[in-house]
Amino acid sequence: MTDLYCDPGFEQLLAQHFSLATLEQQPGTVYGLWPDLTLAYMNPAWFRFARDNQGEPAISWQWQRGRAVTEALPDVLHPFYVELYLRGLEQQDDRPLEHAYECSSPEQYRRFSMTLHNLGYGAGLLIINFERQVAQHRRIPRQGDPRSYVDDRGYLVQCSHCRCYRHNQQKNHWDWIPTWLATPPDNLTQTLCPDCFNHYYSFTG
Structure with a gap:
């Protein structure tokens, strides 16, 4: 792993709670945030997902560690996710917060979950995303007039x-x-x- 994708300090913090080798092999996107919500870690699946959804090479160029993840949020979702991240940082027990969301492609209905793990007294936040449902769309496609x-x-x-x-x-x-x-x-x-x-x-x- 290079420092480009994981801050050395965040790697030490992660080691107290998670196996970094396991996170690197996760099929879903995993990323870590410092308390100021800047990116501290992105696993390989972060970049695979971007590539498979027409996000590369822009993701690799623009979204390196140190960038505030909130800058990627649409305005309408910004308040919600800021509050969600801050709630995750304030979580006092070992139970992660969970949020379900949709990220469908034109071909497939895709529903995901993210779990937010407090890395000890608000020192950092780990977000793990995984697929909950992938299916053919039940929505009737319309013509864009x-x-x-x-x-x-x-x-x-x-x-x-x-x-x-x-x-x-x-x-x-x-x-x-x-x-x-x-x-x-x-x-x-x-x-x-x-x-x-x-x-x-x-x-x-």
């Missing part, structure tokens, strides 16, 4: 979580448009549809 989806400001409004698009004439209707997922339009803006917000992004307790 901009006339039906462009809002009054000239934007196509996409849910940042399920990645469906809001129908302009039917405000409560969100459609799955794989062609726009594969090649995002330039006039794209993101929010959360009501179902995703209520199910995935509203804290309770």
Whole structure:
């Protein structure tokens, strides 16, 4: 392992709680954060996932250790994930926090979970992601006719979580448009549809 992908100080911190060799072999993305939410560790699967989802070489160039992970978050998700990370750092027992999320491709429905592990009194945070469900889409694919989806400001409004698009004439209707997922339009803006917000992004307790 090179210092590029794991801060030496974070490697020492990890060794008190996890086998680094095991994390390196995890099929899901694993990353570590310092308390200021800057990246301290990324496992090989971090880069494999980026490569398989058209994220490379930009991920390797732009997302090295020392970069704040919050800079990668869409504006609409930023407050939630900042609070989630901080809750993870404040966790007082050995039970990790868990958050489920969707990260589907045009071809597959993909649901993941992340577990957030406090590395001792808020010294750092380890996030482990794993697949919970991979299946064919049950959503009916729609054709992307901009006339039906462009809002009054000239934007196509996409849910940042399920990645469906809001129908302009039917405000409560969100459609799955794989062609726009594969090649995002330039006039794209993101929010959360009501179902995703209520199910995935509203804290309770």
